[in-house]
Amino acid sequence: MNYQQKQYEYRKKLLAMYYNANAGHIGCSLSCIDILIALFELKSGDERVILSKGHAAAALYTMLNETGEISDETLSTFYKNGTKLSAHPSANFFTNIPFALGSLGHGLPIGCGIAYANKLTNNKENIFILMSDGETNEGTTWEAAHFAVAKKLDNLIVVIDKNKLQGFGYTKDVLGDTAEIGKWKSIGFDAIEEDGHDVEKLIKSINHLKSNKNRLPKLIIANTIKGKGVDYMENKLEWHYLPMDIEMYNRALISIENNYNA
Amino acid sequence: MRSKFSKKVQDILSADSKTVFITGDLGYNALEAIQATAKERFINAGVAEQNMVGVAAGLAYKDFETFVYSIAPFAVYRCLEQIKIDVCIHNLPVYIVGNGGGYGYGIMGATHHAIEDIGCLSTLPNITCWVPAFSEDVDYCLDQIITQKKPAYLRLGLGKSYQVKFDIAAINHIVKADIPEITIIALGPVVHNAIEAIGENNNIDLFTILSVPIIEMNEKLLKSISQARKVIVIEEHVERGGLGEHILSLLAKRNIHLLKFLSLHAKGYPSKLYGSQAFHQKESGLDAENIKKEISQLLLS
Known part of the structure; x- marks a missing residue:
């Protein structure tokens, strides 16, 4: 499958999950699914991607279904009573979901600990942290960011899914742009911006950053669109929350067909 | 410590x-x-x-x-x-x-x-x-x-040393009564106030508990409680969620009935004033003098 086919197939799969579950957070998953495709392409078997924006769990479950770690049968239990696939990732079930996440601001500190441990053991693995831009409001994000710089964690690769919308408004209207690249550069991150929906470019940029063994932690600000690929969801706050009815679901399928499979 | x-x-x-x-x-x-x-x-x-x-x-x-x-x-x-x-x-x-x-x-x-x-x-x-x-x-x-x-x-707090060599466990029998009339259970270094309060009394058992939740109940402690049926729990911690409530719950589950139960615990800032650790202990009735008074009253009741 080429990247565009993956972008189509994975979107189709996660839309079906959300429709069957009658669940929200669709926009959040659509904004980061392309980043996840890139990160899973890049990471080695023992490296981990930590989805700090746990509300996009369905996107992660989709990835792990594609890699074979989550079976179709398990995937079909998403949101149901007795499931291992809660709306935010639960701990202790899957190798590639090492931590329960969903309360924002937890992933980066944990990532710093993993990166520090790898340094202590001379383990060359990287740790990838996928955060939301709203999450950069959290104080722990900045505690951890300064820790990463001070401890020279150049094996820490942070991706911010910058879709410019957060829980109850545009990020610029809430606390301002806390995911602004200058802020991260000024404290010492090796930071770049990239189109968060161009898988090829993301891979190239992250690979480039990875090769900089300059003792600086890495950051990719991935500029994204909330709801990307489903035209009527794009840049709409309500798609942080709303589930789809059958008519919306059919329109969503047509939209991704036109955008990725025409 | x-x-x-x-x-x-x-x-x-x-x-x-x-x-x-x-x-x-x-x-x-x-x-x-x-x-x-x-x-x-x-x-x-x-x-x-x-x-x-x-x-x-x-x-x-x-x-x-x-x-x-x-x-x-x-x-x-x-x-x-x-x-x-x-x-x-x-x-x-x-x-x-x-x-x-x-x-x-x-x-x-x-x-x-x-x-x-x-x-x-x-x-x-x-x-x-x-x-x-x-x-x-x-x-x-x-x-x-x-x-x-x-x-x-x-x-961690400010604990004194044992005066004799002591085989430490999760629950420790610190002062041993001839025949216990009161069982005192202390959490943390506030135990030293209890030791001072007990003084020469030979009818009071004193235990420390080092872990919460209690991992394994100690038979000596249960025996002491069953004999004395008067229990004082002393802790530099608020009543809610502290050792006292934990002990009461354990005793209730074991169907052990008490005649008297007294919780001596941190009461926050009753006078709204501040001072040393000893000052705050006194404010909460955790000082040796008050513990002694409570022991006397409980022995009479």
Whole structure:
């Protein structure tokens, strides 16, 4: 499958999950699914991607279904009573979901600990942290960011899914742009911006950053669109929350067909 | 206790290269030896307690046992969610160390007191709270913590030494009555006030409990309670979520009925004024004089 086919197939799969579950957070998953495709392409078997924006769990479950770690049968239990696939990732079930996440601001500190441990053991693995831009409001994000710089964690690769919308408004209207690249550069991150929906470019940029063994932690600000690929969801706050009815679901399928499979 | 702690942790870090020590920018004149021993396994995480617990969880995921040190209130309340989610839910070997539990930091004021720490932490999954009463208990608690390799909280205070060699366990029989008329159970160094209050009385049993939740009930303690049927629990912790409630619940489950139960506990700031640890103990009725008075009344009732 080429990247565009993956972008189509994975979107189709996660839309079906959300429709069957009658669940929200669709926009959040659509904004980061392309980043996840890139990160899973890049990471080695023992490296981990930590989805700090746990509300996009369905996107992660989709990835792990594609890699074979989550079976179709398990995937079909998403949101149901007795499931291992809660709306935010639960701990202790899957190798590639090492931590329960969903309360924002937890992933980066944990990532710093993993990166520090790898340094202590001379383990060359990287740790990838996928955060939301709203999450950069959290104080722990900045505690951890300064820790990463001070401890020279150049094996820490942070991706911010910058879709410019957060829980109850545009990020610029809430606390301002806390995911602004200058802020991260000024404290010492090796930071770049990239189109968060161009898988090829993301891979190239992250690979480039990875090769900089300059003792600086890495950051990719991935500029994204909330709801990307489903035209009527794009840049709409309500798609942080709303589930789809059958008519919306059919329109969503047509939209991704036109955008990725025409 | 802090010097005992420092020495023991130094030994642990020397013996095990997969142990890390993180401090939240505290430990002047106490942790320097640990720092020298552990080198890059000693991390000053700065004044950023929430992050340091998350970092500890990340390290523990990569097979490092991790001590996280601050003064008790900062180590517990500031990062309660990180302790709950990052550490306890994943059952990781992260050991939170809070110095100066209770009113330990005395005149430093309410920001520096931790009188609800056990209540907050003991409700979380997988964690055990360890509260040494005598300074030698610190080694015992640390041995238990590193043997169990699961989430732990160690509350340090100012404990005196045992006067005779003592075989320390999770529940300790400190003062032995000929025939017990009252059983006193103490949590932490406030036990020393109880010892002073008991004085020459030969009808009072005194026990310390070092872990909450109680891992295993001790037969001697149960026997004492069953004989005396008058129990005093003394703790530098608020009533809610403290050792007293824990004991009552255990006794109720075992269908043990008491004639009298008295909880002597931290009452916050009754006069709204501040002072030393001893001042706050007195304000809460945890001083030796008040304990003595309570014992006399209970013996008569």
